[in-house]
Amino acid sequence: MRVFGRGALLGLVLALAALAPGAAGAATQEAEGLWMREDGASKIQLAPCGGALCGVIVWLRNPNSKAHVGQKVFFDMTRADQNSWTGQAFNPDDGKTYSGKMVVSGKKLRTSGCVFGGLICKTMYWVRAN
Template identity: 30%
Template sequence: MKNILLAALLLLMIPVYAKAQSADAIVGLWLNEEKDAKIQIYRTGDKYYGKIVWIANAYEADGKTPRKDSKNADASLRNRSIINMVILTDFEYDDGEWEDGKIYDPKSGKTYSSKIKHKGNTLDIRGYVGISMFGRTTVWTKAQ
């Protein structure tokens, strides 16, 4: 009887484990569409975040000064480094999508509402203002 209860409990846990596995499918390293940045996506609690861990041309023209967030609308943030900058924030997994997050574009200094769809070795990341119909999708590729 004890073994039957244990087996039943394990069977009940399979859907919970499967959902956690699919929710974490985006965790890892991704190259942006232009292949000039590598973003590490990670989970904190039940939310997902992404930070830039590598960029091409990591230094200013002098070859010594790390590139800064010079286009940020908030002048107090313009001196922060692009490397280790968190650009994906507060994504929540729901029914095969990561929703209700924000994406920051350091190239423009703008932040957009965003959602993510995982498709094998790619992520479709939709940034938008207001509703998702008024936005743009970028495709990131799993980094090797």
């Protein structure tokens, strides 16, 4: 007994494939906006600067920290793929600049500053604040 014709079966298969997770590729994620560090210690604003993205501290819970409002902590961040950027990350705690990476996943942002070609990295997590 035939329930579907050949054309109807093909249409059903294509419709189910389109609904499958990742079938059409991952959606492009945007990093621009206001982000709060997961521990609530600071907020950064990621915005275009030149042909890249930059991140500036816009709020600090502890105004006596080594960091200060207005300080650029991410710069020259260029898109590496649909949800990640690479560039430079500045760490106010030690005053050094590292190779940086940002990865956006929904309302979460993971930032890393690395040395030795990525062998040693410090990672921070952020949540979208806007």
